[in-house]
Amino acid sequence: MSRSTRLTLTAGVLGLITAVAACTPGSDTSAPPPQATASTVQTDAAKLGEVSLLVWDQEVRGGQAAQMEELNKAFQAKYPNIKIKRVSRSFDDLKTTLRLALSGNEPPDVVEANNGRSDMGEFVKANQLVPLDPYAAAYGWDKRYPASVRQYSSYSADGKTFGEGNLYGLPQVGEVVGIYYSKKKLAAAGVQPPASWADFEASLATLKAKGERPLVLGNLEKWPAIHVFGTVQGRTTAADSIKQLAFGRKGASWKTAENVKAAQTLTDWVGKGYFNEGFNGQDYDPAWQGFSKGKGSYLIAGTWLQADLQKAMGDDVGFMVPPGESADAKPLATGGTGLPFAITAKSKHPEAAAAYINFITSQDAMGVLAKTGNLPVADTAAQQVTPGLQQDVFTAFGKTVEADGMVPYLDYATPTMYDTIGAALQDLLAGKATPEQFVDRLEKDYGAFVAKNG
Amino acid sequence: MRSSRRTGSPPGEPRRIAYLYLLPGFAVYAAFLLYPLLRAVQLSFYDWDGLTLGRWIGFDNYREIISDEGLRSAFGHALILMVFFAVVPVCVGLLLASILNRAKVRGLPFFRTVVFLPQVVAMVVVAVAWRRIYAPDGSLNDLLGALGLDSLQRGWLGDYTLALPAVGFVGTWFETGLVTVLLLAGMGRISGDLYEAARLDGAGPVREFFAVTLPSVRGEIAVASTLTVIAALRTFDLVYVTTGGGPGNSTSVPSYEVYHRAFELGRVGSAAAIGVTLTVVILAISLLINRIGDRDTAS
Numbered sequence: 001m002s003r004s005t006r007l008t009l010t011a012g013v014l015g016l017i018t019a020v021a022a023c024t025p026g027s028d029t030s031a032p033p034p035q036a037t038a039s040t041v042q043t044d045a046a047k048l049g050e051v052s053l054l055v056w057d058q059e060v061r062g063g064q065a066a067q068m069e070e071l072n073k074a075f076q077a078k079y080p081n082i083k084i085k086r087v088s089r090s091f092d093d094l095k096t097t098l099r100l101a102l103s104g105n106e107p108p109d110v111v112e113a114n115n116g117r118s119d120m121g122e123f124v125k126a127n128q129l130v131p132l133d134p135y136a137a138a139y140g141w142d143k144r145y146p147a148s149v150r151q152y153s154s155y156s157a158d159g160k161t162f163g164e165g166n167l168y169g170l171p172q173v174g175e176v177v178g179i180y181y182s183k184k185k186l187a188a189a190g191v192q193p194p195a196s197w198a199d200f201e202a203s204l205a206t207l208k209a210k211g212e213r214p215l216v217l218g219n220l221e222k223w224p225a226i227h228v229f230g231t232v233q234g235r236t237t238a239a240d241s242i243k244q245l246a247f248g249r250k251g252a253s254w255k256t257a258e259n260v261k262a263a264q265t266l267t268d269w270v271g272k273g274y275f276n277e278g279f280n281g282q283d284y285d286p287a288w289q290g291f292s293k294g295k296g297s298y299l300i301a302g303t304w305l306q307a308d309l310q311k312a313m314g315d316d317v318g319f320m321v322p323p324g325e326s327a328d329a330k331p332l333a334t335g336g337t338g339l340p341f342a343i344t345a346k347s348k349h350p351e352a353a354a355a356y357i358n359f360i361t362s363q364d365a366m367g368v369l370a371k372t373g374n375l376p377v378a379d380t381a382a383q384q385v386t387p388g389l390q391q392d393v394f395t396a397f398g399k400t401v402e403a404d405g406m407v408p409y410l411d412y413a414t415p416t417m418y419d420t421i422g423a424a425l426q427d428l429l430a431g432k433a434t435p436e437q438f439v440d441r442l443e444k445d446y447g448a449f450v451a452k453n454g
Numbered sequence: 455m456r457s458s459r460r461t462g463s464p465p466g467e468p469r470r471i472a473y474l475y476l477l478p479g480f481a482v483y484a485a486f487l488l489y490p491l492l493r494a495v496q497l498s499f500y501d502w503d504g505l506t507l508g509r510w511i512g513f514d515n516y517r518e519i520i521s522d523e524g525l526r527s528a529f530g531h532a533l534i535l536m537v538f539f540a541v542v543p544v545c546v547g548l549l550l551a552s553i554l555n556r557a558k559v560r561g562l563p564f565f566r567t568v569v570f571l572p573q574v575v576a577m578v579v580v581a582v583a584w585r586r587i588y589a590p591d592g593s594l595n596d597l598l599g600a601l602g603l604d605s606l607q608r609g610w611l612g613d614y615t616l617a618l619p620a621v622g623f624v625g626t627w628f629e630t631g632l633v634t635v636l637l638l639a640g641m642g643r644i645s646g647d648l649y650e651a652a653r654l655d656g657a658g659p660v661r662e663f664f665a666v667t668l669p670s671v672r673g674e675i676a677v678a679s680t681l682t683v684i685a686a687l688r689t690f691d692l693v694y695v696t697t698g699g700g701p702g703n704s705t706s707v708p709s710y711e712v713y714h715r716a717f718e719l720g721r722v723g724s725a726a727a728i729g730v731t732l733t734v735v736i737l738a739i740s741l742l743i744n745r746i747g748d749r750d751t752a753s
Contacts, residue, residue, distance in 0.1 A: 025500055025508035025722070096717045099504055118720055126505035220611060222700050278590035280701045281609020281617075286589060415719055426701045430614060 041138035045079045045355035052083040053352055054108040056101070058094045058339060063307055063373035067172075070368055071360045078359075082352050091339075095119065102128045102344060109347040110356060112339040113169060115152050117162055117248065118415040120342070124168055125159030130343045131166035135354040141170060141361075144378050148404050149174065153340040160453055162412065163247040169340025170361050172369060174377035176335030176397050176406065177227045177302045178321050180309060185212060185297040193318060195327040197235045204274050207297050215269065216296035217279040218287025219429065222422030223411070228300045229425055230334035230410055231322045233262040239332055239407055248413040250450045254443035263428055263435035270429055280426050292317075302335075303393045307373040310389040319392040321400055331405040335397070337377050370394075414449035417442075491733075498727035503720040515727035525728065528706045529735075531618060532687050535707065538622025539629050539686030540679055546626070547633030547678065552667055554634075555641040556659065566638065570631040577628070581695035584624045585611065588696070612701050621696055621705055629685060633678040640674035641667060676747025680740045687736050708732045 042048060059068040065088070072084050087108065089097070095114060101107050102123060113120045113129070123129050136142045142150070149171070156165035179200070181193060186203070189210045194200035207214040219225045233242060237258040244252035269275060276282065276296065291299040292312035299305075300322075309317050321331040341360070343353040359365065366376035370383035373390075381398040385391055400406050411418035424441045427433040433441070466472065498515050502508035519525050554565060572580065587593050588610035595607040610620045648666045657665060690709035693699060699706035699714070706714075708728050716725035 024510075025497055025502045026504075026506050027508075099717070099720070103505055118718065122503060122505055122720055126503075128505065220609075220700065221698060276590070277607075278609025278612055281588065281612025282590050283585070286591070290591070418718075419714075423700065423702045426612075430612075430701060432614060432702065 037134055041134055041354070042351050043138055043355070043358075045082060045352065045359075048081065048349070048352050048355065050081050050083075051349045051352045052085060053110060053349060053356055054085045054087065055110040055356070056087045056089070056094065056098070056108040057112045057341075058089060058091045059112075060088050060090050064173075067365075067369050067372040067374055068360075070372070071365055074364075074368075075356060075359050079355070082356070084356070102126075105346070107344045107346050109349060109353045110341055110343060113342050114339055115169070115336065116412050116415075116418075117159075118418075120153065120168060120340070121155055121159045121162060122415075123159075123342075124155045124157070124166075128345050129168050130345055130347070130350055131157070131168060132170065132343065132354070132357075133167055135358070136167050139354070139358045141167075141358070144361075144363075145170070146378075146401055146404075148401055148406050149337055149377055152337045152408065153342075161249065163243070163249070163408070169342035170357050171337035171340040171377050172361055172365070173338035173374045174335065174380065174397050174401070175303045175338065175375060176321070176333050176400050177231055177300065178319055178333055178396055179231070180291070180299040180301060180305070181318050181320070182291070182294065182297055182313070182316055183318055184316050185294070188212075189297070193320065194323050196323050196325060196329075198325075200323055204269070204298075205272070208272060208274060213276055213296045214274040214298060215276075216287055216291040216299045217275050218282040218284040218290075219279045219426065220281055220283050222426055223418070224284050224287075224301075225425040225429060226410055226421055227302060227334060229262065229266060229421075230407070231300050232265050233259065233410075234322060234332045234334065234407060235324070236262045236265070239405065242407040242410075245446060246408040246410050246412050248417075248446065248449055248453065250454070252446075254439045254446055256439075259439050259442075260435045263438045266425075266428060267431070267435060270431065275429075280430055303375050303397060306375070306389055306393045313389075315388060317389050319389055319396060321396045321405075330403050331396075331400045332407065333396075333400050333405060334409060335400060335406040336409055414445055416449075417445055420445040494726045495730055497723055498730050500723040501721075502723045504716070504722045505720070508723065511723070515724045516731065518724060519728060519731055524703055524706070525708075525711060527703065528708050528711050531705060532689070532707045534618060535622050535625060535689055536683055536686040538619070539625040539689070540682035542626045543629040543633045543682055544675060544678055546630050547637050548668070548671075548675075550630070550634045551637035551641055552663055555638060555667075566635060569634050572628045572630075573632050577691045578695055580624065580628060581692045585696045588620055611697050614701055614704050617697055617701060617705050621692060624692060624696070625686065625689065629682045633682065636674050636678045637671055640671035644670045672747060676743055679743050679747075683739055683743065684736055687732065687739070 057068060059065050068086075068088070072086060075082070076084060091114075094112065098111060098113060098119070099122075102111070103126075107128070113123060120129070132141070150167055151163045153169035153171065154165050154167055155162055183193075185207070186193060189203075189207050189212060191203040191206055192199070194203050204214040217224060217228060230242075237256070241252045241256070241258075244250075245254065276287070276290075279287075288299055288301060288305055288309070289312070290296065292309055303319070306319070321333050324330065324332065341357045343350050343357070347353055361378070363379060366379045367383065369376040370385060375393060375397055376383060380394055380401070383394060385394050411421055414420075421442060424433065424438050428435065428438045467475075497508075499510060499512060500508035501511045501514070519529075550569065554562060559565060589595075590607075590609040590612075594610065598604065598606050608616070611617050613620075644666065648670070649662060652662050652666050688709050689707055690713060693705055693707050693710045694713070697705045699710055709732065712725045712729045712732070714725075715721040715728070
């Protein structure tokens with residue numbers, strides 16, 4: 001290579017580097033979006049003119065897909081001037097592509113964004129979502145949705161405080177983690193469906209003694225154990241401190257006797273052989289499918305399995321909110337809402353987007369949701385459903401929301417908590433960590449976050 | 455050929471014009487490889503969440519790779535996977551290829567196809583299949599049960615000591631075919647005279663292997679090792695689908711951490727730093743392997 005070409009090359013490469021380095025990543029960040037005011041919001045979608053809306057959702061499975069298609073069709077029939085362009089992808093695909101899509105110049109108008117800090121919280125911080133409060137006032141969402149539901153899509157304007165502040169999204173469905181049980185298995189062992197937590201633990205021992213497998217768990221994915229731990233923690237720890245921990249707010253601690261006791265309970269259950277062998281290497285789906293085929297008596301899982309379990313087990317399966325100290329104790333369960341629908345800051349038609357969100361979360365929509373086998377987040381008790389498991393699930397959710405007994409998923413707490421608690425629980429259940437080490441590890445994550453976040 | 459060759463310069467077009475021919479290719483290479491690479495290097499010096507304004511933090515992301523125990527062990531896991539992806543397949547491949555080559559088996563193309571088959575299937579599909587095989591009620595445990603080895607049954611991917619080897623074994627199964635076929639091609643080129651000479655000198659099959667076969671396929675071994683080592687270091691799909699880095703963090707690998715940090719934690723800068731480090735490590739190891747391969751063939 002001659003001297004001059006070498007020089008040209010070097011200059012070229014240097015030029016390229018400077019060109020790249022000239023723009024700091026994220027320097028095209030958007031300013032806070034202009035706010036609508038409640039009085040000027042046009043709530044009659046027919047008067048909004050010819051508009052097209054791009055909607056990204058994750059309603060791809062059975063009943064979820066069915067309700068979305070039905071509601072979209074009804075919306076199009078009612079408001080032919082608004083054209084819905086729907087993009088539907090699985091939860092994981094949506095989660096990984098949404099971040100890039102939102103930072104682009106032409107993001108979708110309506111997106112289903114995961115509630116947690118690492119998704120919705122970050123988007124709020126980056127001014128990519130519109131606060132929905134003016135629309136909530138105009139459409140009366142604040143009256144239709146109980147506060148315990150709205151908290152899951154509320155953030156302060158700087159995205160730092162989760163669970164209060166502005167409303168950034170509206171969900172369609174709710175979910176609560178409870179206990180599924182096989183009626184036949186319990187009857188065969190001479191056990192009544194437990195009315196208190198002590199009854200439940202006693203029944204585990206009875207079932208084990210009769211040679212049954214009391215609890216089914218598939219924890220290869222790491223998150224399923226979060227629901228089991230949350231359920232146990234709800235018996236040992238007060239709702240307020242769980243909320244503080246799970247929303248990642250200042251002032252709580254993992255290192256309490258109550259949390260250690262919850263972890264100890266799980267360790268004991270493993271020691272007594274209440275779980276299936278090799279649960280850390282077992283897939284979630286085959287695990288609950290095993291439960292439906294009679295390979296266990298109890299399954300601690302969320303209401304999202306209701307339709308599948310009902311189909312597989314028929315009358316044999318029941319569902320309950322995790323029982324409290326006594327039969328009439330206030331219900332307390334891990335739960336939340338489905339992914340909320342939010343409006344992007346760069347959307348050119350926020351009013352049409354709000355009209356669409358209002359339509360798919362209206363009272364009629366709740367009826368459609370119930371009919372297609374989903375658990376509507378509002379008006380739950382008012383729905384006509386088939387007796388049996390679906391009735392159990394609707395009652396459980398309605399009862400929990402009504403009593404304000406819903407506590408958030410523990411992995412909401414910090415952007416890294418999903419990993420931390422997932423791995424920590426696998427370690428705890430495998431006996432690789434003691435309950436004390438377990439809470440220390442969680443405290444480290446939580447503590448570091450609240451210290452930084454304020 | 456034109457006779458206008460000037461003295462002291464190579465044949466063909468003058469240099470300057472020759473570079474022009476390279477330009478279209480270079481433009482594509484620069485746009486889709488050099489630019490992203492430089493951009494990644496740049497990002498690795500920032501603390502950036504992918505959304506808001508980034509903050510220049512110098513070498514902090516790189517310091518974290520060294521100081522963070524989780525990240526260090528991720529790189530350690532990748533090195534262990536190298537054994538399963540590269541060392542074992544090359545050994546097994548050598549054995550298989552020399553047997554296939556020597557025995558002149560009937561239906562050689564058939565066996566070659568069978569051995570190569572895993573390469574044809576997408577890694578994700580392979581991973582899903584093996585995940586079922588390793589499940590607590592999967593076929594591996596069924597097999598052990600049928601053999602009366604009940605004590606060995608376990609949830610393979612949930613076992614702290616065995617999850618990484620279990621994942622690695624999938625790599626062995628996957629890469630052996632490629633290595634075998636490569637080596638078989640190399641062995642096919644060896645002149646029969648060499649074997650005849652060795653036999654006349656009284657060499658047995660083992661001696662023949664070490665004296666004739668092995669030295670002749672050094673080039674192929676270098677190529678096979680490079681390919682498989684790179685595959686080992688950048689494994690992502692296999693880990694993502696089978697274990698997601700679990701149980702605990704005992705199977706996490708650098709590529710998985712890149713994905714995880716960039717898309718799940720929103721720590722794009724740190725992810726870029728891991729990616730850049732991984733690139734440098736891969737580059738260094740493949741250079742080393744090629745050095746060794748070249749020197750051997752030259753001697």
